[in-house]
Amino acid sequence: xxxxxxxxxxxxxxxxxxxxxxxxxxxxxxxxxxxxxxxxxxxxxxxxxxxxxxxxxxxxxxxxxxxxxxxxxxxxxxxxxxxxxxxxxxxxxxxxxxxxxxxxxxxxxxxx
Amino acid sequence: xxxxxxxxxxxxxxxxxxxxxxxxxxxxxxxxxxxxxxxxxxxxxxxxxxxxxxxxxxxxxxxxxxxxxxxxxxxxxxxxxxxxxxxxxxxxxxxxxxxxxxxxxxxxxxxx
Numbered sequence: 625x626x627x628x629x630x631x632x633x634x635x636x637x638x639x640x641x642x643x644x645x646x647x648x649x650x651x652x653x654x655x656x657x658x659x660x661x662x663x664x665x666x667x668x669x670x671x672x673x674x675x676x677x678x679x680x681x682x683x684x685x686x687x688x689x690x691x692x693x694x695x696x697x698x699x700x701x702x703x704x705x706x707x708x709x710x711x712x713x714x715x716x717x718x719x720x721x722x723x724x725x726x727x728x729x730x731x732x733x734x735x736x
Numbered sequence: 737x738x739x740x741x742x743x744x745x746x747x748x749x750x751x752x753x754x755x756x757x758x759x760x761x762x763x764x765x766x767x768x769x770x771x772x773x774x775x776x777x778x779x780x781x782x783x784x785x786x787x788x789x790x791x792x793x794x795x796x797x798x799x800x801x802x803x804x805x806x807x808x809x810x811x812x813x814x815x816x817x818x819x820x821x822x823x824x825x826x827x828x829x830x831x832x833x834x835x836x837x838x839x840x841x842x843x844x845x846x847x848x
Contacts, residue, residue: 628779655833666740666838667780667823674832682834714779721832723825724771725778 626650630715630728637705637735645700645731647715653726655718656698658709660684661730667714673698674721705735738763740839742824748845749814754820757842759824767831769807771800772823774841814836814846 631646649656657672668684673692687709689701698717702709712732718726737760749755761769768787772780783795788803793800797818799810809822821841828835 627739648738657833663748664840666840667825667836669834670836672834678818681833716779718833723768723827723836725772725780725831725836726782729779730777 626636628715628717628726628728630651630713630731632731632734633729635727635731635733636735637702639705639707639735641705643702645698645702645715646712647728648696649698649715649717649726650696651726652695653717653719653721654695655721656692656699657682657716657718657725658688658690658698659714659716661714662711664672670700697735702733709733710735738826738828738835738837739742740824740826740837742783742842743824744842745785745840746843748847749811751815751846751848752813754812754814756811756812757822757844759807759839760805760827761807761824761837763826765829767827768827769802770825770836771807771809772825773823774823780848783822792815795817811844814844816848819844819846824826 628649654675658670659667671690673679694718741760743758771783774780784800821843823841825838
C-alpha cells in the first residue's frame with residue numbers, strides 16, 4: 625500500500641520562482657490537506673479539501689494555491705516563492721473528519 | 737483560541753526506564769485528542785484518539801490517558817525503537833479536521 629505519496633522529497637528554489645508540490649493518495653479518502661512544519665511551531669494548516677472540486681483555506685494560506693480535480697490528487701502550488709516559505713511540507717488525507725490523518729513523508733523546501 | 741502545550745520538549749531515557757509525556761490543552765469543549773509519532777524525515781503516524789475524560793488507549797508499550805485539561809502518553813519499559821517525536825493535537829467541537837491544533841511535540845530518545 626502506497627498510502628500518501630509526496631514528490632519531490634527535497635527542493636531548492638530561488639526567490640520568485642514558482643513550483644508545484646505533488647500529493648497523491650490511493651485510499652479513496654475524501655479529505656486531503658497540506659500542512660507546513662517549522663521549528664518550534666506545531667503543524668499549521670495551509671489548505672484543505674473535503675472532496676473533488678472543493679477546496680478551502682486553512683490557517684496560513686497566503687502565497688499558496690491548491691486545486692482538487694480528482695479524489696486522488698491534491699497539488700500545492702507556490703506562486704512566487706519567498707524565504708518565509710522555507711519549511712517542511714506535509715500532505716495528509718483522512719477517511720473521516722475526526723482527526724485520524726495519514727501523512728506523506730514530506731517535502732523539505734528551501735527558498736534562497 | 738485553542739492551544740496545545742507539550743512537555744517536556746525533549747526527554748532522554750535509558751532503555752527500560754518508564755516515563756510520561758504531557759499534553760495540556762485549552763479548547764472550548766473537546767471533540768477529540770490525538771497522539772501521533774513522527775520519526776526523523778518522515779510524516780506523523782497516527783497512534784491514538786481519545787474522546788472523553790477517563791478514557792485510556794494502549795498499544796504495545798504506550799498508553800494514552802485523558803483528563804479534562806491534559807493527556808498523558810505513558811511509556812513503559814521503552815526500547816530504542818520508541819525514539820521519536822510524539823505530537824499531540826486537539827479538535828474542537830462542531831469542527832472537522834480543518835480545526836486540528838497541534839502541539840510542538842516531545843522529542844524522546846531511548847538510550848540502549
